[in-house]
Amino acid sequence: MNLKEFRRILLQALYFPILLLLLLAAFFLQQIGMSSSLQRAIVQSEGIANLLAVLQGEILQQEAAVRGYELTHNRSMLQPFDQAKAGISTDLTELQQRLKGDPAQLQQLAVLSKDYEQWLRLAQNLLDKNPASVNDPKPHAREEAMMEDIRATVNTLQKNEQKRRAVLSAQTPDLAHRQFIQIFSASLCIAMAMALFMRQRLKRVSRSYTAALGELEQRSREVQQSQQRYQTTLESIGDAVISCDIRGQVEFLNVIASELSGWSMHDALGRPLTEVFRIVHEETREPAENPVQQVLRKKKMHSLPQHSVLISRSGKEYLIDDSAAPVVDAQGEMTGVVLVFRDVTEQRRSEAALIAGEKLAVAGRLAASIAHEIHNPLDSVSNLLFLLRDETDPGKRAEYLEMAEQELDRTMQISRTMLSLYREPKSPVKVDLKDLIEGVLLLLERRIAQQKVQIASELGESCIVEGFPAELRQVVTNVLVNAIEAAGMRGRLRVRLEPTPPEEFRGAGAVIEVVDSGPGITDFAAQHIFTPFFTTKGEQGTGLGLWVSMGIVQKHGGMIRLQNCGLEDFSGACARIYLPAKTLAGDRRIAAPVA
DSSP states (O other): OOHHHHHHHHHHHHHHHHHHHHHHHHHHHHHHHHHHHHHHHHHHHHHHHHHHHHHHHHHHHHHHHHHHHHHHOOGGGGHHHHHHHHHHHHHHHHHHHHTTTOHHHHHHHHHHHHHHHHHHHHHHHHHHSOGGGGGOHHHHHHHHHHHHHHHHHHHHHHHHHHHHHHHHHHHHHHHHHHHHHHHHHHHHHHHHHHHHHHHHHHHHHHHHHHHHHHHHHHHHHHHHHHHHHHHHHHHHSSSEEEEEETTSBEEEEOHHHHHHHOOOHHHHTTSBHHHHSEEEETTTOOBOOOHHHHHHHHSSOEEOOSSEEEEOTTSOEEEEEEEEEEEEOTTSOEEEEEEEEEEOHHHHHHHHHHHHHHHHHHHHHHHHHHHHHHHHHHHHHHHHHHHHHHOOOHHHHHHHHHHHHHHHHHHHHHHHHHHTTTOOOSSOEEEEHHHHHHHHHHHTHHHHHHTTOEEEEEOOSOOEEEEOHHHHHHHHHHHHHHHHHHHOTTOEEEEEEEEEOTTSTTSSEEEEEEEEOSOOOOHHHHHHTTSTTOOSSGGGOOSOHHHHHHHHHHHTTOEEEEEEOOOSSOOSEEEEEEEESSOOOOOHHHHSOOO
């Protein structure tokens, strides 16, 4: 049973009894109304009888007043006659109102009113005449006859009301008995209907509850198994995991996190994450902002800056790399934060060793060319000195000295270029990329000459960017050496330097483009060419040059893109090195890898 059907059954179970009770209440009200109507009819009949008795008394009072006046001829005896006159008129009007629903009684009342009016006129005529004529027997006999008719009519009205009241009174016990039976029957039927309906609905709810309980137990077992599986997974993975609630208090940490932080699960539970997970900057030793605070503030995943150090409970330090992500519930509300980190101390040392090795490899590849380049001008200087020893012509001596000075300048330039591979400023400086490329081409001049490679340089004017000159010179050297080797004997290269506008790549800066006439790169090589130890040169390559170069360029905030060119004269690979005018690299001491 789904939730919608369950709600429908609950509503039925709630409203159906209410509806039956309302029907029963309506039936009760109907029976009460019937009893009330009967009682009102009895009360009304008693009121009519009482009013008829009062009317009869008032009429008799008038008759007695007339008889007293006839006997005494005293006008004071007529006072009751006048007083009863107004009351009789009011009583007749009220009786007419009360007898509206009884035509027979209304007809008798109309006869009574007519007889009374005739008697009243006759009595008034007798009273208005000479007292001597009051003793005349004829009017008196007529008056008595009319009074007898009036009394007979009043008695008839009273008897009719008595009969009606007797009939209504006789109906009362029957009505009460009938109402009791009807109310009991209706209550019994409604109770049975409610019981059957509720029994049916409760059975359905019970079956649904039993099924839901079984399903809940099954889900509980599955959740427990899943929780155990996830617990085992978290315990067995190689990364450290710490989770905390929305207040930043630790709820869980796995074995790796316990080993690195020095806190056991029992000791760390409920403690602030800043106490369990203490991180500082590797060089400055300043406390780093806790990544959980970043997540709570930004409501999204956050990673630690490079060169963060975790200080364990015992004081031991680890270089770590981590990320923190929010934990949200079904409504999308954040309920906590999970922190994943790993010890990268050995990795950083290995990377530093690889980078240093690659730097030495670059220097080694240039050593033979540099020795040859230095040997040639030194031979020239030795020859010029030999000529100067026996030369007496001042003009010739000056010419030989100038030539020797030029060769020595070339030797010093090559030496300075070589030394610049190792001399590096501690902070980023302004670098003239044109001079840098020309210096690298000078160092590679012998190799270029040996392979008879034709180089087209389109360096234009000076292009200044921020960075570390030795690292950028290493990148350019790696790219140029790869291009020379790819071009082969009598190949062609084109080296271009041009500034980039602010809307291109990541803002204003420069791009160095190196295009060769070699065979290009395969699709497989294009996917792995920046991976460590991947090489297409066999035993002659280390597979680190482009990986190190990409790391250096990315540290400066740039990018290397390598693809096939497809031009007619340069059908090989095209390497484009993007460098921003303002580098993202920071202080050299901070950016340096762990040795």
